[in-house]
Amino acid sequence: MTQNKTNIQSYITIQNNEIVLNGTSVFKIEPTDFADFSKQAYRNFEMQYPKFFKMDALSKLAFLGSELLLSPITSEEKEHNIALVLANKSSSLDTDVKYQESISDKENYFPSPAVFVYTLPNICLGEISIRHQLKSENSFFIFDTFNTEFMSNYSNILLNTNKADMVLCGWVEYFNDNYKAFLCTISKEENTKYTNETINTLYNK
Amino acid sequence: MLKEIYITETNCITPLGFDVESNVEAILRGDSGIQLHNDISLMPNSFYASIIQEEKINSAFAKISTETKYSRLEKMMILALEPIIKNSGVELNAKTAFILSTTKGNVTALANDSDESFNNAHLDVLAKNVADFFGFQTQPIVVSNACVSGILAVSIAKRMIQSELYDNIFVVAGDEISEFVLSGFNAFQAMSELPCKPYSKNRTGVSLGEATAAVLVSAEAKNAKIKVIGDSSINDANHISGPSRTGEGLFRSIQNALKEAQIEANKLDYISAHGTATPYNDEMEAIALNRLGLQNVPVNSLKGFYGHTLGASGLLETVIAIESANQNMLFESKGFDEIGVSETVNVIEKNQQKNIEYFLKTASGFGGCNTAVVFEKIK
Numbered sequence: 001m002t003q004n005k006t007n008i009q010s011y012i013t014i015q016n017n018e019i020v021l022n023g024t025s026v027f028k029i030e031p032t033d034f035a036d037f038s039k040q041a042y043r044n045f046e047m048q049y050p051k052f053f054k055m056d057a058l059s060k061l062a063f064l065g066s067e068l069l070l071s072p073i074t075s076e077e078k079e080h081n082i083a084l085v086l087a088n089k090s091s092s093l094d095t096d097v098k099y100q101e102s103i104s105d106k107e108n109y110f111p112s113p114a115v116f117v118y119t120l121p122n123i124c125l126g127e128i129s130i131r132h133q134l135k136s137e138n139s140f141f142i143f144d145t146f147n148t149e150f151m152s153n154y155s156n157i158l159l160n161t162n163k164a165d166m167v168l169c170g171w172v173e174y175f176n177d178n179y180k181a182f183l184c185t186i187s188k189e190e191n192t193k194y195t196n197e198t199i200n201t202l203y204n205k
Numbered sequence: 206m207l208k209e210i211y212i213t214e215t216n217c218i219t220p221l222g223f224d225v226e227s228n229v230e231a232i233l234r235g236d237s238g239i240q241l242h243n244d245i246s247l248m249p250n251s252f253y254a255s256i257i258q259e260e261k262i263n264s265a266f267a268k269i270s271t272e273t274k275y276s277r278l279e280k281m282m283i284l285a286l287e288p289i290i291k292n293s294g295v296e297l298n299a300k301t302a303f304i305l306s307t308t309k310g311n312v313t314a315l316a317n318d319s320d321e322s323f324n325n326a327h328l329d330v331l332a333k334n335v336a337d338f339f340g341f342q343t344q345p346i347v348v349s350n351a352c353v354s355g356i357l358a359v360s361i362a363k364r365m366i367q368s369e370l371y372d373n374i375f376v377v378a379g380d381e382i383s384e385f386v387l388s389g390f391n392a393f394q395a396m397s398e399l400p401c402k403p404y405s406k407n408r409t410g411v412s413l414g415e416a417t418a419a420v421l422v423s424a425e426a427k428n429a430k431i432k433v434i435g436d437s438s439i440n441d442a443n444h445i446s447g448p449s450r451t452g453e454g455l456f457r458s459i460q461n462a463l464k465e466a467q468i469e470a471n472k473l474d475y476i477s478a479h480g481t482a483t484p485y486n487d488e489m490e491a492i493a494l495n496r497l498g499l500q501n502v503p504v505n506s507l508k509g510f511y512g513h514t515l516g517a518s519g520l521l522e523t524v525i526a527i528e529s530a531n532q533n534m535l536f537e538s539k540g541f542d543e544i545g546v547s548e549t550v551n552v553i554e555k556n557q558q559k560n561i562e563y564f565l566k567t568a569s570g571f572g573g574c575n576t577a578v579v580f581e582k583i584k
Contacts, residue, residue: 084440089327089329090327091310091327091328091349093326093327096312096315096326096385097315099385099389100312100315100316100385103384103385103388104316106249109249111388111389111391111392112392113389113392113393113446116388116389116392116393117393117445117446117571119309119385119389120308120349120351120571120572121349122349122350122351122570122571122572122574123351123445123571123572125350125440125572125574126440126441126442126444126445126571126572126573126574127445129440129441129442129573130442130443130444130445130573132442133442134440134442135439135440135441135442135453135454135457136439136440137437137438137439137440138350138438138440138572138574139348139350139357139361139438140348140349140350141346141347141348141349142327142328142329142332142347142348142349143329143344143346143347144329144333144344147344147346150344150346153365153368153370154361154364154365156368157364157365157367157368158364160368161207161364161367163437163461
């Protein structure tokens with residue numbers, strides 16, 4: 001396979017009540033829970049996407065990160081072949097546990113389709129795809145810890161085989177109010193800003 | 206020039222048999238794994254599903270290991286992998302990867318309220334347990350992309366070998382019947398009152414099933430069963446719990462896969478489709494196939510034999526489709542009676558001989574995901 005050089009274009013980290021975009025803190029509030037943090041972040045950036053409030057926490061986390069990376073570069077007029085390659089440790093377990101609670105007690109049995117649909121980690125890929133109209137490659141992986149080597153290799157494969165023009169790659173972990181998102185955009189386009197960085201070094205910053 | 210990629214070993218563990226041969230024999234006889242069950246630990250009411258008998262799993266597993274620590278699903282996955290790892294003679298070194306694909310993994314562990322049990326519900330823990338049984342040296346890769354997981358794993362394996370990261374990749378896919386999944390599909394009103402009837406007029410929804418399947422994806426042509434020549438996995442970008450009305454994601458996935466395979470749509474001899482038997486899914490597939498001019502290509506859904514085995518379905522149905530191609534035999538689309546989709550599709554009504562050179566496998570799932578892979582028979 002022809003290995004063309006690929007470059008990280010932008011990156012974002014969301015953790016500890018703060019959003020850092022390309023190394024700069026763009027939103028930070030006093031310690032609070034994720035439900036409150038995500039709502040405040042949504043309002044702060046005037047996102048105007050009411051579906052956001054129907055999402056589970058994992059999708060909200062992935063949505064917030066992708067929104068700040070993709071909104072500046074996507075538009076409704078044009079199609080964008082931006083692949084989505086995300087991973088985490090806890091899959092959709094945060095919602096799985098909530099759903100399990102709704103069926104465990106036979107006296108209080110109320111399985112809800114609106115909750116059940118979020119018991120899949122790739123739903124957050126669907127949410128991002130709908131928001132930015134990305135009819136593109138998408139896959140969700142699970143690892144014990146962020147396997148940056150695999151994620152970087154797989155993103156490069158999609159770019160080098162022309163299955164995607166750009167890849168939104170990253171880690172979106174959410175369980176029981178503990179969260180961390182790291183997302184970056186990668187493409188063949190020249191960008192000297194992060195020449196000495198890798199997904200691994202940026203993730204650990 | 207990209208490397209050519211093959212599937213050289215296959216296996217499956219289903220209610221119809223614990224190897225490929227017995228599964229094909231059962232299909233030719235017209236047997237189905239779907240039965241009526243009365244089990245209040247799974248559902249308050251009786252329900253149709255394709256379930257493997259516990260004793261069968263345990264007695265088969267006892268023949269290969271005396272370990273008692275494995276979950277039911279882990280045993281099913283190990284049973285699928287064991288003979289193909291042994292037969293292949295492939296060394297489990299740094300150039301051999303392991304991909305595990307599943308929708309819900311050990312979700313049954315959540316019903317038990319302990320920390321240890323909760324830990325087992327993690328998909329990376331499931332993958333490690335299975336990988337360590339065999340002694341894989343590389344970190345397991347878990348793909349969890351709803352109901353396309355099993356076939357998407359084949360496409361990911363192909364891509365990783367083509368990029369020369371690995372020489373061989375063992376892929377296992379599996380999901381089991383659980384109260385969790387049954388109640389969820391039931392809450393969606395997506396369950397059929399009778400055994401499912403893909404593409405039929407009177408279809409009302411899915412019958413759920415459980416299975417594991419395993420394959421070896423390799424750049425080694427020796428003993429190859431089939432060649433993997435094109436693949437694509439495109440999201441509908443339309444709805445998280447329903448398919449696109451125009452079949453856009455599936456349409457594009459098939460189009461891209463054919464383009465990579467460098468064959469025209471009219472070269473396809475057979476399509477192993479998803480066919481869950483929900484009204485919307487089957488209609489969407491019929492629309493996508495028509496948009497590609499594939500309405501006359503013989504098509505089946507194997508859900509009538511196995512139920513919808515979620516993340517396992519794409520790989521299980523690929524394993525069976527490979528047999529179809531190598532035996533030049535189209536298998537009936539069980540449960541089909543009268544066409545019930547708005548566009549023409551050529552549903553296979555009876556087992557019949559047909560020369561199969563090229564076939565297509567498709568799957569679609571929640572989150573708007575779709576996958577298409579094109580296969581070519583070994584000359």
